Every structure is written in C-alpha cells, then in structure tokens.
Amino acid sequence: MDQKKVGAFFKQLRKEKGLTQEQLAERFYVAGRTVSRWETGSTMPDLSILMELADYYQVDLRELLDGERKQEKMDKDLQETVLKVADYSNEEKVKLTGRIHIFFMVGLAAFILYMVMLFAQGTATTPLFDFISGVSLGVAFGTMLCGVLFTSRYYQKIRAFKMRMKEKLRGGHTPA
Numbered sequence: 001m002d003q004k005k006v007g008a009f010f011k012q013l014r015k016e017k018g019l020t021q022e023q024l025a026e027r028f029y030v031a032g033r034t035v036s037r038w039e040t041g042s043t044m045p046d047l048s049i050l051m052e053l054a055d056y057y058q059v060d061l062r063e064l065l066d067g068e069r070k071q072e073k074m075d076k077d078l079q080e081t082v083l084k085v086a087d088y089s090n091e092e093k094v095k096l097t098g099r100i101h102i103f104f105m106v107g108l109a110a111f112i113l114y115m116v117m118l119f120a121q122g123t124a125t126t127p128l129f130d131f132i133s134g135v136s137l138g139v140a141f142g143t144m145l146c147g148v149l150f151t152s153r154y155y156q157k158i159r160a161f162k163m164r165m166k167e168k169l170r171g172g173h174t175p176a
Helices: 003-016 021-027 032-040 047-057 061-066 076-121 127-151 155-169
Strands: none
Touching: 003 032, 003 047, 003 061, 021 032, 047 061, 047 076, 047 155, 076 127, 076 155
16 A cells, blocks of 8 residues: 555545645544644554545545545445454454443542542541552542543544444445
C-alpha cells in the first residue's frame, strides 16, 4: 500500500466535499493534525474510522486503501473479509474496554478506601495510616483519570457505525 497515494486520495475526497481539515477533524472527532497526517501519508486512520470515511465519502474501503477510485464494485468475498476484520477489531476493542473498566473499578475501590480511612481517622494519625490513605488516593485519582480518558473516545458511536456498515454491506437496511 502506498501511503502517500492514499493520503493524496484522502485530501482529494475532502476537497471534493469542500471541507477544511479542521471541519473533517470535527466530523470524525479527531485532531486537525491527525487529518493532516492522514493526508500526507504519515499515518493511517484506525479501521473503524476508515470504514466511517468510506461511508462518508461514498467509496469502497478498497478504494480508500488503494488511493484511487475503482470502476468495479467490491465483490462478495472481499465484503465478507472486510466484515470479518471489522468484527475482529470490534471484539478486540470490547476486550480492551472491559479491562479498562476493571481498572476503573479498582480506582473507585481505592477512592472508597480513602474516604473510609479519612472519616475513620479522627484527630490521631500515624505515618502508616497517612501512607495508606495517600497511596489509596493516588491510585484512585490515577485510575479514574485513566478510565475516563480511555473510555471517552466515542466508543459507542464507533461501534454503532460498525453495525450500520455491517448491515449495509450485507444488503440489509440500516435504521435512519
């Protein structure tokens, strides 16, 4: 795959829609620099975003990956392969999100421990008590921050889009 060619095709498609890089970035919830990197061929979008781009520009995924328009439409075998890859990608993201949620719950438990220790403390403190409450607060804050950052990346929107694409590729009707 020629990433420079693909990037130039991304730029061509964006310009055909009359969009700036910033407008496209807002549409797909990425940074403007990310769109710039796609168009220069420095990086490639995630599979879920590639599928969304294909739908948005009304081109086949294969056309995006080849960096040019094709006259023939995607055959059935290729459609099935794309669906399998999308399903695999979705399964991996579900596993990762599950792990992140566990991580988040550990942080919540640490925060609850901190709150219990804070209220149980009274006026007398010991260095061990202070150490445990400080560590639990740090763990709680760190894990909750990580949990929020990792789970707020529009995961549900991407998953819903994948399901719509899957239905569309299988010849079904997508809900409006």
